[in-house]
Amino acid sequence: MKPILFKIGSTSVPAYSFMLSLAFIIGTLIAIGLCKKQNISIIKMFGLAISIQISAHFGSRLLFVINNYSQFETNLLNVFTLSPGGFDFTGGLFLSVCIGIIYIKLTNLPFWKISDCLVPPIAVGIFLTKIGCFLGGCCYGKETHSFLGVRFPPDSLAAQKFGVQHLVHPTQLYEALSGLIILALVILCVRKHRKFEGQLFLSFMILYLIARTLNEGLRGDVVHHYIFNLTQTQFFNIILIFFAIVVYRMKLKAVKISTIKE
8 A cells, every 4th residue: 555656845646646647648548549540530539538537536536525525524625635535436437427428429529439449448547546546545345354355554544444454355456457357358259249339338338337336345445335235336336237238239229120121
């Protein structure tokens, strides 16, 4: 765990913010390279990347503040600082997707074609930001006796909750690896038999949301009875999974109908 990676003068650089920024830079380069092959405007893609970066930072911080409002009641100015620090990946993902959709519509970019190009950058973003979570000590798991368990230092949130002697699931690393594994499955299996634009994106999101929902059950830092004994993230993920499956089936049905007509 290393919540502050380094300092520039008197300014501290948090691990999560650094990894999120790194994900943005690498993801942008990958997205621009893939979209260039599809003859999609590089300038518009760069604008999309900037919009996603800003909304990801803002959304991550906003949801953390909402879920931990009691920490900020005594000093609301802390909302705009990193004290008490914290980000919620779900908030960043949700807001960046919403802003991305709006931007794509306003700039008349091909939505589904771009969505497929964004799969690798999203997977890389998940990997790097969850490594940032691991370094920051947030999003930790429940206690475990598994050989996979990790022990966080005394000043960590996990140690404060379970005790420094206890091992916890490294749920941050589980999720980081799941993003790369799902990316490999989509590229190796789905892309070879792709039937419609957007199939890579929808396949990735369905599998990732399922993996994240399962991983959420191992989290030790969340409330597991938000509704129906689910965490907040699990509840909204299930809704998103259902919606993504419906869209997937609709697009697949449209392809079959088009094939029959031909």
